[in-house]
Amino acid sequence: MTSFLSARGVSKTFGNSASGVLALSNVSLDVREGEFVCLLGASGCGKSTLLNMFAGFIPPSVGELRLRGEPISGIDPRCGMVFQSYALFPWKTVRENVAFGPKMRGAGRRERRDIAERFIEMVGLSGFGDHYPTELSGGMQQRVTLARCLAADPEVLLMDEPFAALDAMTREILQEELGRIHMRSGKTVVFVTHNIDEALIMADRIVVMSPRPGRISAFIGNELPKPRNIDTQLLPSYARMKREVWSHIAGDMAAMRDNN
Amino acid sequence: MSTPAPGDLALPARESPTGSASGRRRWRLSGLGRPVLLLNLLGIFAFYAVWALATETGAVSPLFFPSPSMVAAEARSVAGTADLWMSVVASGRRVFLGFGLAALVAVPLGIVMGCWWPAKATIDPLISLLRPLPSITWIPLTMLWLGIGEGQKIAIVFMGSWIYILLYTVESTKRVDPLLIKAARNLGAGSFAVMREVVLPGSLPGILAGLKVSLAIAWSCVLSAEMVAAQTGLGALIWSAKDWSNMPLVLVGMICISATVLVADLIANWIEARLLPWERARRTH
Ligand SMILES: Nc1ncnc2c1ncn2[C@@H]1O[C@H](COP(=O)(O)OP(=O)(O)OP(=O)(O)O)[C@@H](O)[C@H]1O
Ligand SMILES: [Mg+2]
Numbered sequence: 159m160t161s162f163l164s165a166r167g168v169s170k171t172f173g174n175s176a177s178g179v180l181a182l183s184n185v186s187l188d189v190r191e192g193e194f195v196c197l198l199g200a201s202g203c204g205k206s207t208l209l210n211m212f213a214g215f216i217p218p219s220v221g222e223l224r225l226r227g228e229p230i231s232g233i234d235p236r237c238g239m240v241f242q243s244y245a246l247f248p249w250k251t252v253r254e255n256v257a258f259g260p261k262m263r264g265a266g267r268r269e270r271r272d273i274a275e276r277f278i279e280m281v282g283l284s285g286f287g288d289h290y291p292t293e294l295s296g297g298m299q300q301r302v303t304l305a306r307c308l309a310a311d312p313e314v315l316l317m318d319e320p321f322a323a324l325d326a327m328t329r330e331i332l333q334e335e336l337g338r339i340h341m342r343s344g345k346t347v348v349f350v351t352h353n354i355d356e357a358l359i360m361a362d363r364i365v366v367m368s369p370r371p372g373r374i375s376a377f378i379g380n381e382l383p384k385p386r387n388i389d390t391q392l393l394p395s396y397a398r399m400k401r402e403v404w405s406h407i408a409g410d411m412a413a414m415r416d417n418n
Numbered sequence: 419m420s421t422p423a424p425g426d427l428a429l430p431a432r433e434s435p436t437g438s439a440s441g442r443r444r445w446r447l448s449g450l451g452r453p454v455l456l457l458n459l460l461g462i463f464a465f466y467a468v469w470a471l472a473t474e475t476g477a478v479s480p481l482f483f484p485s486p487s488m489v490a491a492e493a494r495s496v497a498g499t500a501d502l503w504m505s506v507v508a509s510g511r512r513v514f515l516g517f518g519l520a521a522l523v524a525v526p527l528g529i530v531m532g533c534w535w536p537a538k539a540t541i542d543p544l545i546s547l548l549r550p551l552p553s554i555t556w557i558p559l560t561m562l563w564l565g566i567g568e569g570q571k572i573a574i575v576f577m578g579s580w581i582y583i584l585l586y587t588v589e590s591t592k593r594v595d596p597l598l599i600k601a602a603r604n605l606g607a608g609s610f611a612v613m614r615e616v617v618l619p620g621s622l623p624g625i626l627a628g629l630k631v632s633l634a635i636a637w638s639c640v641l642s643a644e645m646v647a648a649q650t651g652l653g654a655l656i657w658s659a660k661d662w663s664n665m666p667l668v669l670v671g672m673i674c675i676s677a678t679v680l681v682a683d684l685i686a687n688w689i690e691a692r693l694l695p696w697e698r699a700r701r702t703h
Contacts, residue, residue: 213600213604215600233600233604235603235606237604238604238605239601239604241601243597245597245598245600247598247601247615247616247619248696249620249622249696250619258602258607258615259605259606262602262605262606262607262611263606290695290696292696310605310606
């Protein structure tokens, strides 16, 4: 097992060390190449913070993060981010947003358009290519962010609750699509969620996080057979897995239970 | 200053499947539901009525303030001659050149200052020194360097407006969401691409707002320069009318200035709406 993406003894304090918030405390995580890891935990346990450090947006206070053995020292396009708050360019249409990655790597006008069209269709937004983000609903904007990240074709997908704003139907379709993309492309994925079913459907391995201070409280390998779909949820092994995950987060998630 | 371009209200939002119904309701409340235009006209009429009543009845001596009919008569007589139109063209040309030059210098400089702190740290103290100086304080120096020709008038307009354009531009670049810059770099953008694709469009609404404010300032600069030393232009027209004690002509000149700036503003709004299509989408939502 080679470590492709890793965090070693990482802590993060926001503000000064005396009165600041300890968002993450001594987190160590190794992600294999091609692995699909889900970070699962209650709100405020530092999931976004960890993802932002992998993307190079913020430096750790203590510890080190590495990609392919090299320290992550700044923003690296090899680690593509699907933002929790979408971060779409308001002055670009949906098509221009999705085509941004290809444009930056020098793809021609024609190629950009084709790529954009393909991913816009994949997230079910055909016909919305000429709309501006402010003309879309929250769930539609979230799908544009997903398409924009996939179109840039990064080696690692860092996804911060990418399906949180979607209705159950759309979410299921995109979960299956992402599962297919992952199997086909062999990309490494770090996927944040606070939905246990989503983690069980998507993950090779579930990393359970706890709040105050944010830390990793369990690693759970997910051996459910792939490809997974709604029927997977009917398997006896699924119920067993779900109970196991619950046992690790029962305390933390009590407050969250109504939200999911 | 900020009369919305007629196109703003008339153009409907592009249809989107969500949120358009409630969006349209809000739009109507702020735009067409209220009798804004009616009150606009009422205000103008009230002003005119007070002016006419005070002067035409003789309550205020026409020597102090000419009556509407005197101004109208004067306007009719000068509109027939080339003087008035030549004045508008002369002033307009100076503003166009001086302001255009100022924008060409100050907008790129402002973006660089907003993106790169050493530039800002170097130029900031200079701006603090120059900013308090009204444009007319540059008249002696510019006359020494450039005489009293066109170059000098253009220089006054330039000196009076470039700092405001610069300040607005720097301020607008600071308001660009840093998350969007991160997103662009995460998608592979380098420093120049970040400036072109994120900082420039992100600060464009603020820059354009700054340009509109500075354009009005540029007009006041050219008029004061023309009053001091010029044979042509609206400022010179007003100043010589004063020497002849022709107050109706002074008022015609003043009305001309207002009208010209209003027209310039309408054009600016029209350009703005074309440069910022996404803002229209946001506003009508
Ligand atoms: N920029 C910041 N400045 C100060 N505190 C921060 C900042 N970002 C995060 N925090 C704090 O760090 C902690 C972890 O935040 P983070 O956003 O990583 O949580 P999360 O697990 O992603 O939560 P959620 O599920 O709600 O998105 C929180 O207590 C938050 O208040
Ligand atoms: Mg988060």
